[in-house]
Amino acid sequence: MKSLKLGTILSAILVMAGCSNLPMYAPSQDVNKSNDIAVLTDYELKDGFITIQAVGYGCTFFNSFKVEKADHQDNSLEVVRTKPDNCGMKPRNVSLQYSFKHLGLDMDKNIQVINPVNMGASEPLVKN
Numbered sequence: 001m002k003s004l005k006l007g008t009i010l011s012a013i014l015v016m017a018g019c020s021n022l023p024m025y026a027p028s029q030d031v032n033k034s035n036d037i038a039v040l041t042d043y044e045l046k047d048g049f050i051t052i053q054a055v056g057y058g059c060t061f062f063n064s065f066k067v068e069k070a071d072h073q074d075n076s077l078e079v080v081r082t083k084p085d086n087c088g089m090k091p092r093n094v095s096l097q098y099s100f101k102h103l104g105l106d107m108d109k110n111i112q113v114i115n116p117v118n119m120g121a122s123e124p125l126v127k128n
Contacts, residue, residue, distance in 0.1 A: 038081040058089030076112040
């Protein structure tokens with residue numbers, strides 16, 4: 001009976017060890033590591049909102065990004081990833097919408113997004 005309990009406990013430990021937070025895929029396309037500016041797969045500016053698309057690995061949510069005013073004179077925005085997605089699930093495009101009403105941008109001028117856009121990033125590269 002003791003060996004059955006010990007075997008069950010050891011099996012549970014091995015299963016939990018296999019479910020770690022280490023990514024299965026390398027999120028190399030998600031964030032420019034030098035300054036945390038997110039690499040987007042696409043974006044749209046419409047009706048006072050910015051809709052961004054980025055690659056997620058299962059843990060990318062609304063609060064994973066922060067939309068900031070990059071330059072008031074250029075009327076530009078940057079999207080910064082605030083929380084890395086290391087869940088390790090199959091990569092997928094995630095679409096998130098933010099209001100830029102409170103960013104202090106001039107709605108009568110063109111609004112620029114300074115983030116790099118990699119439209120082919122829906123299947124990110126996996127480092128070998």
